[in-house]
Amino acid sequence: MMPGLAFVAAAALLVFLLLLSARDENGDDLPATSMRNRNRLGAADALRPAELAFRIFSPKDREFIRLTRSTRLERLYREERRRVALHWVRRTSRELSTIMRHHRLNSRHSQNVNVAAEAKLFGQYMELRFLCAGLVFLIRLFGPHALADLASYAGELYERLGRSMPDATATNHVAASGGVVAR
Amino acid sequence: MQQPQTTSPRPGVLLLGESSMNDPAHFVTMRNAFEDLQRRTLSQIPCDFARLVYLASMREYNSATYHHEGLAARYGQEQVRDVLEACHRDIFCNLVSLPLEGLVTEIEAYVRASHEAPSGLIHAWQELEPYRVAVPMEADSTMVQLFLSNIRLALEVLRFRLEQSQAHQPASSPPPLPDR
Numbered sequence: 189m190m191p192g193l194a195f196v197a198a199a200a201l202l203v204f205l206l207l208l209s210a211r212d213e214n215g216d217d218l219p220a221t222s223m224r225n226r227n228r229l230g231a232a233d234a235l236r237p238a239e240l241a242f243r244i245f246s247p248k249d250r251e252f253i254r255l256t257r258s259t260r261l262e263r264l265y266r267e268e269r270r271r272v273a274l275h276w277v278r279r280t281s282r283e284l285s286t287i288m289r290h291h292r293l294n295s296r297h298s299q300n301v302n303v304a305a306e307a308k309l310f311g312q313y314m315e316l317r318f319l320c321a322g323l324v325f326l327i328r329l330f331g332p333h334a335l336a337d338l339a340s341y342a343g344e345l346y347e348r349l350g351r352s353m354p355d356a357t358a359t360n361h362v363a364a365s366g367g368v369v370a371r
Numbered sequence: 372m373q374q375p376q377t378t379s380p381r382p383g384v385l386l387l388g389e390s391s392m393n394d395p396a397h398f399v400t401m402r403n404a405f406e407d408l409q410r411r412t413l414s415q416i417p418c419d420f421a422r423l424v425y426l427a428s429m430r431e432y433n434s435a436t437y438h439h440e441g442l443a444a445r446y447g448q449e450q451v452r453d454v455l456e457a458c459h460r461d462i463f464c465n466l467v468s469l470p471l472e473g474l475v476t477e478i479e480a481y482v483r484a485s486h487e488a489p490s491g492l493i494h495a496w497q498e499l500e501p502y503r504v505a506v507p508m509e510a511d512s513t514m515v516q517l518f519l520s521n522i523r524l525a526l527e528v529l530r531f532r533l534e535q536s537q538a539h540q541p542a543s544s545p546p547p548l549p550d551r
Binding site for chain 2: 233234235239246252256258260261264265268269272276279
């Protein structure tokens with residue numbers, strides 16, 4: 189049970205940090221071209237990974253579809269976002285492997301390799317690979333908004349548990365901390 | 372009715388050019404070509420989505436190189452090709468960064484400007500997916516996936532709205548008489 193919880197928490201943290209980094213720099217709506225990768229003419233060439241993640245997992249889009257109250261649209265939205273989210277995670281994972289491969293090749297020719305720094309880097313690499321695998325698992329199983337959905341479900345369970353408790357103090361305590369429910 | 376955001380390439384788009392460092396004359400020509408393209412053509416197009424389609428149509432299918440006879444005659448083939456490509460990528464990037472609602476507004480404006488029957492255009496686009504050719508060459512693969520996915524969703528939203536509006540039309544209005 190505990191490794192499972194740690195796994196979900198780690199995946200949640202990754203997505204949260206990605207979204208936070210996009211939000212911190214850009215606000216709710218992404219800016220024009222100022223923060224983007226640029227080609228040799230200075231035109232926007234691509235969105236940065238955090239911006240892209242923000243767009244893919246955007247709760248705003250989900251809300252927009254939800255407001256249509258069309259089950260057909262909601263189903264299509266989930267399918268489409270799941271596909272794009274999986275593409276993004278797999279690609280990130282592949283790029284990570286490529287970067288590490290290049291780094292390994294470069295390190296072989298290096299005269300002064302710092303073993304501690306290399307070990308730390310490898311640890312971070314493995315952590316990211318693990319998170320990517322976790323995200324793939326979560327997205328496949330629960331959809332692109334898996335973490336928000338899981339948090340919401342946990343909140344509902346928590347509330348239900350509070351209501352079913354005979355002890356009034358515990359019920360009040362749960363009611364008082366109703367902010368847990370993520371909707 | 373929402374109006375699409377005006378996010379056509381800004382004059383600053385060309386200011387960071389690497390080529391300008393090496394050859395100021397080359398950069399000045401490109402900037403002039405860019406301003407010309409912006410003033411005479413892109414500003415006359417009602418939304419970014421229509422600009423994207425227009426710029427994609429400037430690209431030859433076989434070689435994927437951009438052509439614009441009028442601009443090339445004034446500024447040179449190579450400079451114009453680079454300007455068209457840069458503008459195409461910039462507008463694509465803007466569209467990918469739009470929230471889904473914004474893209475729906477863009478496509479809605481495009482449908483209105485096309486003067487086609489919305490139901491026919493939406494059906495054709497859902498069947499044939501011609502918007503795939505509007506993607507710039509060598510664009511980031513995740514951006515392409517997100518763009519295509521968002522267009523599929525936007526088309527479905529527009530279809531849904533169309534069906535809703537047809538369902539809410541008053542039943543008392545008589546059907547049009549066939550021509551005799």
